[in-house]
Amino acid sequence: DQQVKQNSPSLSVQEGRISILNCDYTNSMFDYFLWYKKYPAEGPTFLISISSIKDKNEDGRFTVFLNKSAKHLSLHIVPSQPGDSAVYFCAARGEGYQKVTFGIGTKLQVIP
Amino acid sequence: GAGVSQSPSNKVTEKGKDVELRCDPISGHTALYWYRQRLGQGLEFLIYFQGNSAPDKSGLPSDRFSAERTGESVSTLTIQRTQQEDSAVYLCASSLNGGGLNYGYTFGSGTRLTVV
Numbered sequence: 001d002q003q004v005k006q007n008s009p010s011l012s013v014q015e016g017r018i019s020i021l022n023c024d025y026t027n028s029m030f031d032y033f034l035w036y037k038k039y040p041a042e043g044p045t046f047l048i049s050i051s052s053i054k055d056k057n058e059d060g061r062f063t064v065f066l067n068k069s070a071k072h073l074s075l076h077i078v079p080s081q082p083g084d085s086a087v088y089f090c091a092a093r094g095e096g097y098q099k100v101t102f103g104i105g106t107k108l109q110v111i112p
Numbered sequence: 113g114a115g116v117s118q119s120p121s122n123k124v125t126e127k128g129k130d131v132e133l134r135c136d137p138i139s140g141h142t143a144l145y146w147y148r149q150r151l152g153q154g155l156e157f158l159i160y161f162q163g164n165s166a167p168d169k170s171g172l173p174s175d176r177f178s179a180e181r182t183g184e185s186v187s188t189l190t191i192q193r194t195q196q197e198d199s200a201v202y203l204c205a206s207s208l209n210g211g212g213l214n215y216g217y218t219f220g221s222g223t224r225l226t227v228v
Contacts, residue, residue: 034216043203046216089155098143098162102155
C-alpha cells in the first residue's frame with residue numbers, strides 16, 4: 001500500500017526550463033513533507049521540506065507547494081540545470097512519528 | 113565522521129548464507145534508521161533507533177532480519193538465511209534528535225546486496 005505516490009517514473013526537461021515533480025499521499029496524518037535528491041551510487045540527500053501549516057516553501061531555485069485538501073505536493077525547479085539530473089524522492093511524516101515514508105522516486109533528466 | 117558510512121558498499125552472497133551490514137552514523141546523531149530499496153520500488157523503512165529507547169522494528173520484513181545498535185554509535189543489520197528477494201540497496205541514515213521539523217536524514221551511500 002503506497003501511502004506516498006510518485007506516478008511519473010521519469011521526466012525530461014530542457015535546461016533553463018521549469019521542472020515540476022509531483023507527489024500524492026493518502027495518509028491524512030502526514031503533516032510534514034520532504035524532498036530528497038539521489039545521484040547514482042550515492043545515498044539520498046535532503047533537499048527541501050514543508051510543514052502542513054504552509055502551502056509554499058522556497059529555497060533558491062527549488063520551491064515546494066503543498067495542497068493539503070488535495071493531498072498533493074509538487075517540487076518546482078527553476079531554472080533547471082543539467083546538474084539537477086537525479087532521482088527525486090517525495091517523503092512524508094506524521095506528527096510525533098519519526099519514520100518517514102518515501103515514494104518510489106522520479107528520475108529527472110535535464111537536457112543541455 | 114563527516115558523513116554516514118556504510119560497509120561493505122557491495123555484497124554478493126549465496127542464497128541461504130547470513131550477511132552483516134554495517135553503518136557508522138554521524139557523530140552526535142542520536143537517531144539511526146535502516147531503509148532498503150529494491151529494484152523499481154521506493155525506500156522501504158526497516159528499523160529505527162533513537163538513543164537508548166527500544167527500537168521501532170515495525171518495518172522488518174521477517175524474523176530473518178535483525179539489527180543492533182550500541183549506544184549512539186555503530187549499527188549492524190543482519191540478514192539470516194538470505195533469499196533472492198532480499199537483494200536490494202540497504203541504506204542507513206542518521207539524524208539529530210530524530211530529525212525534528214527542520215532536519216532531514218543524512219543517508220549513507222548504501223550497501224548493494226545481491227543474493228545469487
